[in-house]
Amino acid sequence: xxxxxxxxxxxxxxxxxxxxxxxxxxxxxxxxxxxxxxxxxxxxxxxxxxxxxxxxxxxxxxxxxxxxxxxxxxxxxxxxxxxxxxxxxxxxxxxxxxxxxxxxxxxxxxxxxxxxxxxxxxxxxxxxxxxxxxxxxxxxxxxxxxxxxxxxxxxxxxxxxxxxxxxxxxxxxxxxxxxxxxxxxxxxxxxxxxxxxxxxxxxxxxxxxxxxxxxxxxxxxxxxxxxxxxxxxxxxxxxxxxxxxxxxxxxxxxxxxxxxxxxxxxxxxxxxxxxxxxxxxxxxxxxxxxxxxxxxxxxxxxxxxxxxxxxxxxxxxxxxxxxxxxxxxxxxxxxxxxxxxxxxxxxxxxxxxxxxxxxxxxxxxxxxxxxxxxxxxxxxxxxxxxxxxxxxxxxxxxxxxxxxxxxxxxxxxxxxxxxxxxxxxxxxxxxxxxxxxxxxxxxxxxxxxxxxxxxxxxxxxxxxxxxxxxxxxxxxxxxxxxxxxxxxxxxxxxxxxxxxxxxxxxxxxxxxxxxxxxxxxxxxxxxxxxxxxxxxxxxxxxxxxxxxxxxxxxxxxxxxxxxxxxxxxxxxxxxxxxxxxxxxxxxxxxxxxxxxxxxxxxxxxxxxxxxxxxxxxxxxxxxxxxxxxxxxxxxxxxxxxxxxxxxxxxxxxxxxxxxxxxxxxxxxxxxxxxxxxxx
Numbered sequence: 001x002x003x004x005x006x007x008x009x010x011x012x013x014x015x016x017x018x019x020x021x022x023x024x025x026x027x028x029x030x031x032x033x034x035x036x037x038x039x040x041x042x043x044x045x046x047x048x049x050x051x052x053x054x055x056x057x058x059x060x061x062x063x064x065x066x067x068x069x070x071x072x073x074x075x076x077x078x079x080x081x082x083x084x085x086x087x088x089x090x091x092x093x094x095x096x097x098x099x100x101x102x103x104x105x106x107x108x109x110x111x112x113x114x115x116x117x118x119x120x121x122x123x124x125x126x127x128x129x130x131x132x133x134x135x136x137x138x139x140x141x142x143x144x145x146x147x148x149x150x151x152x153x154x155x156x157x158x159x160x161x162x163x164x165x166x167x168x169x170x171x172x173x174x175x176x177x178x179x180x181x182x183x184x185x186x187x188x189x190x191x192x193x194x195x196x197x198x199x200x201x202x203x204x205x206x207x208x209x210x211x212x213x214x215x216x217x218x219x220x221x222x223x224x225x226x227x228x229x230x231x232x233x234x235x236x237x238x239x240x241x242x243x244x245x246x247x248x249x250x251x252x253x254x255x256x257x258x259x260x261x262x263x264x265x266x267x268x269x270x271x272x273x274x275x276x277x278x279x280x281x282x283x284x285x286x287x288x289x290x291x292x293x294x295x296x297x298x299x300x301x302x303x304x305x306x307x308x309x310x311x312x313x314x315x316x317x318x319x320x321x322x323x324x325x326x327x328x329x330x331x332x333x334x335x336x337x338x339x340x341x342x343x344x345x346x347x348x349x350x351x352x353x354x355x356x357x358x359x360x361x362x363x364x365x366x367x368x369x370x371x372x373x374x375x376x377x378x379x380x381x382x383x384x385x386x387x388x389x390x391x392x393x394x395x396x397x398x399x400x401x402x403x404x405x406x407x408x409x410x411x412x413x414x415x416x417x418x419x420x421x422x423x424x425x426x427x428x429x430x431x432x433x434x435x436x437x438x439x440x441x442x443x444x445x446x447x448x449x450x451x452x453x454x455x456x457x458x459x460x461x462x463x464x465x466x467x468x469x470x471x472x473x474x475x476x477x478x479x480x481x482x483x484x485x486x487x488x489x490x491x492x493x494x495x496x497x498x499x500x501x502x503x504x505x506x507x508x509x510x511x512x513x514x515x516x517x518x519x520x521x522x523x524x525x526x527x528x529x530x531x532x533x534x535x536x537x538x539x540x541x542x543x544x545x546x547x548x549x550x551x552x553x554x555x556x557x558x559x560x561x562x563x564x565x566x567x568x569x570x571x572x573x574x575x576x577x578x579x580x581x582x583x584x585x586x587x588x589x590x591x592x593x594x595x596x597x598x599x600x601x602x603x604x605x606x607x608x609x610x611x612x613x614x615x616x617x618x619x620x621x622x623x624x625x626x627x628x629x630x631x632x633x634x635x636x637x638x639x640x641x642x643x644x645x646x647x648x649x650x651x652x653x654x655x656x657x658x659x660x661x662x663x664x665x666x667x668x669x670x671x672x673x674x675x676x677x678x679x
Contacts, residue, residue, distance in 0.1 A: 016047075185243075
């Protein structure tokens with residue numbers, strides 16, 4: 001029997017992190033006089049996120065076990081005509097799951113930050129930012145209308161700008177946060193257009209009211225074209241998701257955002273900001289199901305991202321960038337699932353990926369700390385014996401990432417591959433090839449990093465770049481042996497490793513083939529039968545794991561691991577030889593398909609040239625020159641002529657009168673004769 005959740009309890013979920021952020025951000029910094037120290041700042045922010053996590057877990061329990069729901073407006077901001085702009089919450093199984101994932105990963109990142117940012121001067125400011133980020137993400141996922149969704153959408157973008165550029169004295173960090181901000185504005189332009197079209201044709205921003213009118217939207221043409229209105233709306237909304245969830249070609253901001261501290265890499269790029277687009281499309285499934293054109297577009301974009309971003313991960317030497325390109329590729333997998341109408345599978349992979357990717361990012365940060373802030377995997381090796389907890393948790397995260405049977409990533413990734421296989425859309429063939437090939441590529445670059453970091457010959461004393469450091473302002477000595485990180489770093493690794501292993505096995509049946517997302521995610525089974533076919537073949541999580549040992553993805557992953565072991569452990573001269581033979585391809589990958597070059601030298605310069613042209617030609621020449629300056633010059637000329645006539649001398653006026661009388665007399669006498677001569 002359905003129950004109603006308490007509005008005050010739900011309000012406490014986002015407001016608790018906000019309170020921690022305000023206290024630490026105001027009273028823990030010079031802005032508020034540094035009234036509270038480091039210990040109290042991190043205690044307040046962690047307490048706020050802990051409260052949010054506990055309440056979120058209680059909410060999920062009520063939603064999943066008792067059928068509780070909540071969909072109410074809490075505050076009406078304004079009413080424009082018939083359009084209501086409100087703040088409200090929609091709490092169902094999708095929202096409750098996202099709340100738990102966001103708050104749990106955020107809590108782990110908060111605890112981890114105590115150790116990682118211990119020596120940083122901006123310690124309190126960093127805690128304020130990550131708590132504010134948690135508040136923004138919670139407002140996004142809990143919203144029941146597009147206005148609040150857009151507020152959360154922009155808020156996470158703003159706070160990510162602050163976090164990526166946290167070390168604002170580093171030019172690379174400033175470039176990275178500006179790049180992230182601008183690229184996301186491109187996607188957000190499409191997103192706001194989609195929201196505007198929905199508001200214009202439905203007269204509402206509330207989810208329930210929009211979905212109730214989705215049938216009407218599905219039959220309307222877009223004015224002046226042969227396209228359906230719903231197709232234009234869905235593509236515009238998805239362009240917003242392309243920016244936020246880093247899909248090709250709007251993915252370019254995410255790798256550069258590694259310039260920020262490692263904890264925000266885990267927070268932004270694992271469970272929160274980059275998954276906002278996946279969440280939004282899943283929430284809007286009643287609309288996307290009405291447009292096969294939009295779904296095909298989503299399939300193609302996701303497949304390109306999953307495959308080609310994986311290729312870039314192969315050549316990376318920065319430990320954080322390897323994990324970053326892995327994130328791009330996995331976001332492509334989620335997007336492919338959305339295009340195949342397997343929204344529940346996309347959200348399932350979002351959940352499993354959040355745990356093991358946060359684990360891998362935080363594990364990478366632990367390695368960076370243990371290696372005295374060296375990030376280059378070429379100068380690591382043999383770290384396993386020095387950092388046993390980091391080693392075993394990173395191994396578990398890597399096994400989950402590559403889809404090892406029984407690990408969480410196996411159930412979600414194999415379900416995506418199966419969903420695409422059963423899809424009837426034209427783009428499904430290419431997408432199926434991309435996600436299958438991506439399995440091999442993911443396994444190869446993941447274990448390339450794993451082997452180079454944790455196994456083989458120790459190379460940490462050979463690093464020629466002794467000052468390549470992630471932790472701003474702190475040097476290091478590469479001749480010191482690696483060391484295990486403190487407990488505030490290793491405890492979050494262990495706590496994230498547990499769901500990375502078991503959460504897929506535990507939740508695949510209820511989330512994909514049960515009633516967990518009933519009445520939340522809508523799929524037209526007649527047009528898009530992927531989920532129905534998958535349900536016919538699913539028997540149990542254990543049976544799926546056993547069957548997985550016989551499938552192509554397992555053998556592709558195993559081949560990727562074996563090849564990486566041979567190339568980097570057995571025959572380390574082979575990668576260099578392949579690089580020499582395939583130098584054009586390597587150059588292409590090293591330059592990231594030249595997309596950054598195109599953006600900076602063609603699009604950015606073109607936009608600058610257009611702006612300069614409009615400024616000089618339009619603003620200076622036409623507006624300032626012709627209209628503004630031209631008008632006053634004309635008035636000045638007329639006034640000058642009039643001023644010459646109105647001299648103020650009586651004899652001038654008398655002369656003018658005499659001449660006027662003479663002209664009139666002449667006209668009366670000779671006027672008729674003059675007219676006849678003209679004729």
